[in-house]
Amino acid sequence: MAVDVTHANRSQLASLPPGPRIAPLQSFRYFRDPFGYYDEMKARYGDLFTMPTMNGTLIIAMSADHVKDILGRRDLAVGFGFGAIEPVLGRGSLLLSTGDRHRRDRKLLSPTFHGNRMRAYAPLVIECTEHEFKGWVDGREFCVRDAMENISIEVIIRAAFGVQSAERVLAFRTAIREAILEVNPAILFFKFLQRDFWGRGPWSRLKRKLERLDSLIYQQIEQSRNVLAGREDMLSRLLEARDDDGTGLDDKALRDQLVTFLFAGHETTATTLSWAFAEAIRHPAMLKRLRDEIVPLGPSPDPKALAELPYLDAFCLETLRTHPILPEFFRTVATDDCEFAGYPIPRGVSLAGSILMVHRDERVYDDPLRFEPQRFVDHNYSPHEFLTFGGGQRRCIGAAFATQEMKLVLGTILPRVDLDSKIAGPLKTVRRNGTLAPEADVPVRVVRRIDG
């Protein structure tokens, strides 16, 4: 059962860490400029501050030590703010489940994302990358973000459902894109807008688009159930998954998990890849080092060898560190006797681990604002220091899938093309569908294809 995010009462608020008090103003300033807002709060209040928001009270933790404490706590296992997305993802989504239900589902789903499963998806990522790369001809101008989205959406559709035919992939792609276009934060947050108005209006449109996507998913579940042998896709693995009592996932639960993978798994990866291209173009010496490492693997590198290259790995990690897609992860207090950093924290208040601020903390990262992959060659950072995928019991289940995809896409493309971009200097970060994305979606021009 989800815990309601309640507003703490006045006396409870008074005993929380210090912080600003006017909710709408804080939400507005934070959404407009999370970096500037957090920097100012840190200068005023130190590593911990209380932030009233329109959706409840948040305690923002900005040091690695506080984050370590949050991630180690068993009494903090509920996400925050995702409840609003339930009409889209469904009640069975791993992102929304809590307590025993979350533990059970996590156990059922985890094998689908383990190491040997990842290797099975590698040829698919390379095939989708090659398909997109065919169209990168000399002189062509385009946005890297669109190209990466083409790859990541095809990868996740085919990895999730095992669909092969171009027609079927297109049907899924269209259904997903049309549904995403109808996901409007206002109708998710304001329940009174979730009404039909005689089949018209944004809520009805969203429902129709989701029904279209659901009908494709349920057809695919039916077909896959009949032919499981020899299949490697996520749906087939989930159809076989059983918990300790021998119970599996019913069709609705399968649908909810698969929709979650589709929504959580493609925009995030596409955006991170766009940042990686932007950084490679901005740092020619690093690009040369990447090429020098990749080229000796030959024209069709073995995916496993690519995924194990140390500098490519470090380059991806540094991209994920400097450009986290989500600025923080959340945990909501689900007990009546929670204490954190010496403060009693009322039930329903959420703690947020600030991924942005830990990644910009000089106590953890030397010269943190500098893009420097070498730091990940020289040093292993702890789970509470490198937080792009969150951490603890709720760490992103698709982290290995996403990092493998990054390495395979970059390893396939970077040695074979010279790109330039009109944008000089570092790209600004803007909000895009709830994620932190590069401004203008990284416009580039193909200077020349090196592979002819």
Ligand code: HEM
């Ligand atoms: C660069 C790509 C990605 C980034 C930056 C990212 C980031 C995150 C973050 C920050 C969380 C919250 C973790 C926490 O609360 O501790 C999360 C959760 C999650 N992610 Fe990802 N993600 C990415 C790719 C993916 C992919 C490819 C999938 C699936 C195919 C996926 C599925 C999920 C799911 C199901 C959860 C909920 C886990 C749980 O609550 O147990 N993500 N992700």
